[in-house]
Amino acid sequence: KQEVTQIPAALSVPEGENLVLNCSFTDSAIYNLQWFRQDPGKGLTSLLLIQSSQREQTSGRLNASLDKSSGRSTLYIAASQPGDSATYLCAVRPNYQLIWGAGTKLIIKP
Amino acid sequence: DVKVTQSSRYLVKRTGEKVFLECVQDMDHENMFWYRQDPGLGLRLIYFSYDVKMKEKGDIPEGYSVSREKKERFSLILESASTNQTSMYLCASSLGQGTDTQYFGPGTRLTVL
Numbered sequence: 001k002q003e004v005t006q007i008p009a010a011l012s013v014p015e016g017e018n019l020v021l022n023c024s025f026t027d028s029a030i031y032n033l034q035w036f037r038q039d040p041g042k043g044l045t046s047l048l049l050i051q052s053s054q055r056e057q058t059s060g061r062l063n064a065s066l067d068k069s070s071g072r073s074t075l076y077i078a079a080s081q082p083g084d085s086a087t088y089l090c091a092v093r094p095n096y097q098l099i100w101g102a103g104t105k106l107i108i109k110p
Numbered sequence: 111d112v113k114v115t116q117s118s119r120y121l122v123k124r125t126g127e128k129v130f131l132e133c134v135q136d137m138d139h140e141n142m143f144w145y146r147q148d149p150g151l152g153l154r155l156i157y158f159s160y161d162v163k164m165k166e167k168g169d170i171p172e173g174y175s176v177s178r179e180k181k182e183r184f185s186l187i188l189e190s191a192s193t194n195q196t197s198m199y200l201c202a203s204s205l206g207q208g209t210d211t212q213y214f215g216p217g218t219r220l221t222v223l
């Protein structure tokens with residue numbers, strides 16, 4: 001059974017730092033992996049989607065990588081800002097549904 | 111932009127009540143989903159629908175039912191609400207082409223007393 005783990009559960013860093021969020025999954029048979037952002041009391045917003053044939057995707061200050069063989073993905077955030085404070089979730093798609101990690105709560109201190 | 115709306119942001123109900131949560135999307139998406147989100151557990155799929163009047167059980171369908179009479183609307187029904195159904199409920203939709211992303215509504219925080 002596919003399981004997705006995100007470590008750490010929470011992270012607090014000063015503004016301006018570069019940081020990496022981690023996501024691991026147990027079964028490499030996936031169609032894609034996605035990173036989402038969730039702001040308090042709100043729904044989720046898709047940040048990046050990496051197809052199983054891809055190694056990385058970039059959007060602005062965000063870069064997500066995928067290593068299927070090791071069951072790992074990272075989300076790199078460059079030059080962090082207070083507006084980046086949110087919970088970040090990763091999800092893998094083995095079939096018709098997404099399997100979710102529990103998220104990493106990120107706080108960027110001004 | 112895709113817009114997914116949910117009928118209520120906050121809802122308080124009593125044990126045993128029948129509860130309806132409504133979700134509407136405006137982009138003609140084929141697929142619609144209902145999740146619940148609990149601290150430390152991530153999102154868990156309750157039901158999804160890939161077409162009008164079609165539904166499939168997710169990982170935790172017990173105590174819930176769904177209805178999709180029109181393509182744009184997907185309803186989640188708690189037949190007899192219980193305290194362990196207190197949670198954040200999230201609706202999502204996707205185009206339906208296999209590897210596409212899902213678009214989420216703002217969520218409904220349901221409290222069952």
